[in-house]
Amino acid sequence: MPSFDIVSEVDTSEIRNATENSERELTTRFDFRGVTAAIELKDDVITLSAEADFQCRQMLDIVSKNLVKRNIDPNSIDVDDDCIHSGKTFSLAVTFKQGIDQPTAKKIVKLVKDAKLKVQPAIQGEKIRITGKKRDQLQEVMALVRAAELGQAFQFDNFRD
Numbered sequence: 001m002p003s004f005d006i007v008s009e010v011d012t013s014e015i016r017n018a019t020e021n022s023e024r025e026l027t028t029r030f031d032f033r034g035v036t037a038a039i040e041l042k043d044d045v046i047t048l049s050a051e052a053d054f055q056c057r058q059m060l061d062i063v064s065k066n067l068v069k070r071n072i073d074p075n076s077i078d079v080d081d082d083c084i085h086s087g088k089t090f091s092l093a094v095t096f097k098q099g100i101d102q103p104t105a106k107k108i109v110k111l112v113k114d115a116k117l118k119v120q121p122a123i124q125g126e127k128i129r130i131t132g133k134k135r136d137q138l139q140e141v142m143a144l145v146r147a148a149e150l151g152q153a154f155q156f157d158n159f160r161d
Contacts, residue, residue, distance in 0.1 A: 002138055003131040004159040005124075006108065006145060008152050010076050010096045012044055018066040019046055025062055036089070039063065046094040053083045056092040063094060072096075073153030097152050099126030104150055115144055127157075135161065 019041040026032055026039060037050040039059060048059040064074060076097050083090040100108070105128055109121045112130065119132035119141055132138050142156055 001131055001133060002135050002159075002161050003129060004138055004142075005157045006100070006128040006130065007126070007155050007157050008076070008097060008100050009155060010044075010072055010098060010153075014070040014072055015044060015046070015067070015096065016041060018063065018070045018072065021066045021069075022059070022063045025066070026059065029062075031058070044096055044098075047091055048094065049089050049091040051089060053085075053090050056083045056090050060092060060094065075151055076153040100128065100152070100154075101126075104152060107150060108145060108148075111144060111148055112141055115140075117141060117144075 019039060023039050026037060032055070035051055035055065037055060037059060038048075039062075040047045040049075046063060048056050048063065050056050050059060060079060064077060067077065068074060078095045078097055080093050083092050102123075105123045108128055109123060112119060112121045117132070117137050117140055118134075119130050119137050121141075122129045122131070130138060130141050132141075138159070145154055
């Protein structure tokens with residue numbers, strides 16, 4: 001029986017490349033000349049630090065633009081609401097959603113079952129396995145999940161006939 005997995009993963013090498021590109025762009029930006037600002041990547045968390053709150057937000061725009069260029073979905077980015085102020089600097093943490101959490105997985109399973117397609121969804125840890133008799137039905141599930149606004153980026157792996 002044909003099947004596939006729905007996963008939510010972000011390529012760490014692409015995150016590193018986008019961070020390095022953002023650092024290079026930051027050094028060439030005129031509005032950041034003479035300003036203490038840094039973009040750092042550590043343990044898949046990008047830390048943006050600058051002298052002011054609005055500068056952190058500008059750096060966030062630079063980073064998100066470079067992430068999109070590297071084919072990382074903006075929905076996979078999780079940003080703090082407020083900048084953390086400590087001493088003379090403001091900092092902002094950008095994390096990435098890896099894996100499908102339980103509530104989101106249940107929403108996807110409910111979405112698939114409500115569509116009344118002849119497929120069987122099964123939650124397996126941080127991924128969802130969809131099994132059906134026909135490829136067309138599996139492709140309908142893919143289109144359904146892509147169209148749903150669940151606030152997370154999904155990929156489809158292990159498509160087997």
